Amino acid sequence: MGRAKNSSEFSIFYLIASILTWILTVGWMLLIFYLSSENGSDSTMRSSEFVVYINQNFGIEITEMIVRKSTHIIEFTVLTLLTFLSIRFTNMISPHTAYSESPVKMIKSDNELYIALTLWFTVLFSVLDEYHQLFVTGRSGSILDVCIDLIGIVVMLLIIRLVFTLYLIKLGKSEVRYD
Template sequence: MKKNKYLILTILWMLFIFVMSQTPGNDSSKQSNFIVDIIIHILPITRDTLSFIVRKCAHMTEYAILTFLLYKTFVHKQNPLIKSFLFTVLYACSDEFHQLFIPGRAGQIRDVCIDSTGALIMILIIYFILKRKEKKIGS
């Protein structure tokens, strides 16, 4: 059952990403503007730049979480880090393709790269945690 827990969480997270991508462009901007309105008073940065940063950080975070969940799903398989990364990149590609059909949204290669960067950061975090655990066990 424990193995299935991560598979179920992974599927739910993929559905969450799909639903968020289903949101029309104007509504999506309103969601990120909530965060922008909080931060804009703290940082000396233009609203457009901050909005861009918030939206892209959200992309990276969504896909970092997906990568982690996939890793936990594949952990007992061969090459779970590679499989997790590749699956995440493929899902990012499919997500951007999906956005081509949503009003006010556009599928962009740049967003696939940003999503993949979030995935890569998570892969590196997992890798270094695993290496650190190996050192402690070997000591």
């Protein structure tokens, strides 16, 4: 269960993990798209109901704006994790799919490339999500919302980087770097 041992083998574990994480990633993207497709009044009603529930059941006074912006952060934090895992598992199916032969020499390891690709993918989706909202009745696209999405993206990428670094320290290894 891991990377293939010789060049003719591939890892069934990573193939299955890759398929499952890509299904989850696309499913999460569809959920974000669905929520963005709600017209303004439906979206406002959903947020208002959640605010009332939180205020009544937890005794916390929150506003609809806090709920809406927190939702942006949470949506893109989850999307970032799913995307990172999808890219990582896809790369690990076969030793021949390693990104180490990338022409981008600024990137020094597979992990850095996974992070860069995840950042690119999730920011692009955030921009497309806001663009899509320009065409939904009662909604508007906002650069500010892209920046709020970016908070969730960056926080998750920092957590991923920290976990990876701590894992390597625990193993007594250093990150494999390309020449």
